[in-house]
Amino acid sequence: MGGPRPGAPPTDGPVTLFSLTVGNIWAKKGRSTGIAFAVALAVMTVVTLSVVSSGLENAAAAVLTIGKADFTVAQKGVDDILFSSLDDREVAAVRDTPGLRSAVGVLVETERINAANPLFIEVGVQPQDLEALGVRVVAGRAFRADASDEVMLGWRAARDLGLKVGDRFHANGTTNTVVGLYSTGVSFGDLGAMFPLPAVQAYNRVPGSVTMVFVKVVPGQSVARVRADLESAHPEMTTIRTASEFGRAERNIVFLKAAVTGSTILALLIGAVIVGNTMLLSLFERTREFGLLRAIGWARGRVVTLVVSESLLLALVGSALGVAASFVVVSGLEALPQLRGVLHASFTAGAFWRGLLVGMGMAVLGSLYPAVRAASLTPVRALSHE
Amino acid sequence: MSDGSGGDAPMSDADVSTRPTGGARVTTRPMIETRDLVKVYADGKVRALDGVDLDIGTGEFVAVTGPSGCGKSTLLGLLAALDVADAGTLRVGSYDLARLRDADRYRRQEVGLVFQLHNLLPRLSVLENVEIAMMGSDGPRSDRGPHARALLDDVGLADLADRRPPQLSGGERQRVAVARALANEPPVLLADEPTGSLDSRSVETVLGLFDRLRADRGVTIVLVTHDQAVAATADRIVHMLDGRVDVARP
Numbered sequence: 001m002g003g004p005r006p007g008a009p010p011t012d013g014p015v016t017l018f019s020l021t022v023g024n025i026w027a028k029k030g031r032s033t034g035i036a037f038a039v040a041l042a043v044m045t046v047v048t049l050s051v052v053s054s055g056l057e058n059a060a061a062a063v064l065t066i067g068k069a070d071f072t073v074a075q076k077g078v079d080d081i082l083f084s085s086l087d088d089r090e091v092a093a094v095r096d097t098p099g100l101r102s103a104v105g106v107l108v109e110t111e112r113i114n115a116a117n118p119l120f121i122e123v124g125v126q127p128q129d130l131e132a133l134g135v136r137v138v139a140g141r142a143f144r145a146d147a148s149d150e151v152m153l154g155w156r157a158a159r160d161l162g163l164k165v166g167d168r169f170h171a172n173g174t175t176n177t178v179v180g181l182y183s184t185g186v187s188f189g190d191l192g193a194m195f196p197l198p199a200v201q202a203y204n205r206v207p208g209s210v211t212m213v214f215v216k217v218v219p220g221q222s223v224a225r226v227r228a229d230l231e232s233a234h235p236e237m238t239t240i241r242t243a244s245e246f247g248r249a250e251r252n253i254v255f256l257k258a259a260v261t262g263s264t265i266l267a268l269l270i271g272a273v274i275v276g277n278t279m280l281l282s283l284f285e286r287t288r289e290f291g292l293l294r295a296i297g298w299a300r301g302r303v304v305t306l307v308v309s310e311s312l313l314l315a316l317v318g319s320a321l322g323v324a325a326s327f328v329v330v331s332g333l334e335a336l337p338q339l340r341g342v343l344h345a346s347f348t349a350g351a352f353w354r355g356l357l358v359g360m361g362m363a364v365l366g367s368l369y370p371a372v373r374a375a376s377l378t379p380v381r382a383l384s385h386e
Numbered sequence: 387m388s389d390g391s392g393g394d395a396p397m398s399d400a401d402v403s404t405r406p407t408g409g410a411r412v413t414t415r416p417m418i419e420t421r422d423l424v425k426v427y428a429d430g431k432v433r434a435l436d437g438v439d440l441d442i443g444t445g446e447f448v449a450v451t452g453p454s455g456c457g458k459s460t461l462l463g464l465l466a467a468l469d470v471a472d473a474g475t476l477r478v479g480s481y482d483l484a485r486l487r488d489a490d491r492y493r494r495q496e497v498g499l500v501f502q503l504h505n506l507l508p509r510l511s512v513l514e515n516v517e518i519a520m521m522g523s524d525g526p527r528s529d530r531g532p533h534a535r536a537l538l539d540d541v542g543l544a545d546l547a548d549r550r551p552p553q554l555s556g557g558e559r560q561r562v563a564v565a566r567a568l569a570n571e572p573p574v575l576l577a578d579e580p581t582g583s584l585d586s587r588s589v590e591t592v593l594g595l596f597d598r599l600r601a602d603r604g605v606t607i608v609l610v611t612h613d614q615a616v617a618a619t620a621d622r623i624v625h626m627l628d629g630r631v632d633v634a635r636p
Contacts (some may be wrong), residue, residue: 014530015510015517027509292505295468296519296566297494379468383505 017302021309028282035278035311036318039362042271043322043355046264048329050351053260055344057253059119064240066106066123066189068134069214070223073103073230076238079252081212082108088208090237097230099221102132105210107200111171113161115337120157121192122172124200124210133184133214135194140165140180148199151176154190155183169193173203215239268358268365275311275366283307283370290374291382300375307374311367312360319359323352416477417574417606418442418465423474425460425629434460436629437474444573445604447596449611449620457629458610462578465608466499467492478574494523498567498605502579504559506551512538512562513547519569537565541595557588564595574606575599581616593619 025032064072073094075084091105107124125133127142143150151169158181163169167178172195184190201207217226227239293303330345423438435457442448450458463469464476467489476483486492506515516534538544541561551559560580567575581589599605609620617623625632
């Protein structure tokens with residue numbers, strides 16, 4: 001008796017932990033759907049929050065890209081970087097820092113132009129600084145330094161607004177003449193407008209002040225060294241090189257990131273409790289099964305692996321559904337009239353990893369205790385379980 | 387048997403003698419040996435086993451009988467390493483179960499278990515129910531399927547390999563359970579009331595299977611049963627009473 005025999009019928013694939021996992025999930029469709037749904041909900045929440053947060057951060061940080069600078073100098077610790085204020089003396093102090101090729105002070109404001117442009121970017125800059133800022137006039141001419149009603153539009157903004165040189169454009173508290181179109185080579189910069197600096201300062205009643213200074217260092221100089229020297233000499237200022245450093249100047253971004261992190265942890269814990277509760281119910285239903293597996297020689301580790309694998313596989317499916325759902329939700333949010341033009345979704349790899357991490361974390365945290373309980377069952381008692 | 391886990395070496399040939407039983411070579415060398423075996427429950431208030439001394443030879447088919455609560459199933463549980471004795475010694479082959487380090491491996495390789503309620507997993511096919519007993523065993527994974535089919539062929543269920551347990555009769559399920567118990571070719575088969583829920587025809591089939599196992603493989607079989615007719619098919623009947631072997635009924 002026993003052993004493979006000649007002429008035995010062809011075999012199917014051997015039963016594996018994976019096939020058992022899939023079979024167990026399939027056999028309890030209701031329970032499985034519940035777990036996957038809970039994971040999907042949590043992952044959708046986390047991914048959506050991350051995407052919205054990244055979008056808002058990028059939108060806020062995009063202002064830094066206008067100057068195509070090596071780094072930007074702003075007032076330290078303001079809630080919104082647009083609240084940053086550096087006066088003439090501070091700008092002069094920045095310019096006196098050794099190793100700088102150029103330092104251009106700009107005043108940045110946002111204005112609601114229409115429903116599609118609720119946060120239209122307007123930059124006040126001296127015309128002689130346009131070249132240092134990397135601005136190229138592609139049509140018409142640059143505005144005059146002392147003009148109070150002249151504006152240059154970014155070529156993308158002009159296209160979107162349907163304006164051309166010579167047209168009238170109401171902004172900055174007055175009706176301006178579009179004297180030229182410019183290109184910065186940065187899409188965000190080309191979606192705004194530029195005015196003479198004194199005109200914007202006058203409209204905002206902040207004479208002699210700028211929002212930030214775009215700095216380029218002398219080629220060959222260490223950007224890090226120059227930044228360090230500047231921050232050391234002027235502790236009231238901060239330097240920002242990348243969008244990820246934006247929080248150094250703007251506290252709103254720091255708060256937003258903290259809120260997203262908090263929500264992620266909360267979603268993880270709530271999800272883990274839901275998964276754990278469902279898995280415990282499953283453990284109760286399958287007590288005899290686990291007792292049998294232990295009785296026929298399955299090691300504890302194998303039982304733990306089986307239970308956690310079921311949870312992980314469901315979490316994987318739930319995570320995929322959650323990510324898909326987040327696309328729908330974010331699209332819906334972008335379409336809301338209140339958020340149109342404000343929210344620019346940014347589906348970064350980080351958002352997906354965060355979602356996947358939450359999904360998998362829920363699975364592991366939620367199933368570990370039930371799995372250990374299942375593996376620790378005394379076979380004799382488990383087999384007598386009704 | 388494979389190397390023991392903390393057990394002593396097998397007894398020498400000088401201890402071995404043989405006697406014929408139904409064509410099988412049965413030796414008196416103890417495959418199973420218990421001495422003063424004690425198991426208590428409920429903080430010592432219930433002595434399920436109260437000093438059991440028992441020798442079972444290699445290839446022997448022993449039926450353990452007795453009234454409910456006499457300790458039959460407890461004894462079987464200890465033999466299967468499903469539970470641990472509180473006192474006494476218990477050897478199965480070269481294994482000293484009091485010092486067993488890897489009970490999982492012992493249960494997987496050294497003993498096969500058959501329960502009254504077959505305990506098949508209803509979600510799995512008959513074939514898969516046999517295969518799961520081989521998971522974690524030595525040997526290539528690809529051999530599991532052919533081996534399981536061969537075992538099902540041995541118990542006369544090759545044609546039902548792809549069915550699910552709920553589609554089988556009680557006798558068929560129990561035969562699947564026997565095939566599963568033999569999956570790792572253990573030298574000892576432990577059966578707890580395997581015919582308890584079967585009709586008479588299925589009982590005959592299962593008992594015939596046990597007889598063949600003993601004859602063809604030399605498997606040592608310990609069968610716990612209430613049924614005297616079933617017990618009568620064994621080489622030897624061990625009566626238990628109040629947690630002891632009832633020596634008054636040889």
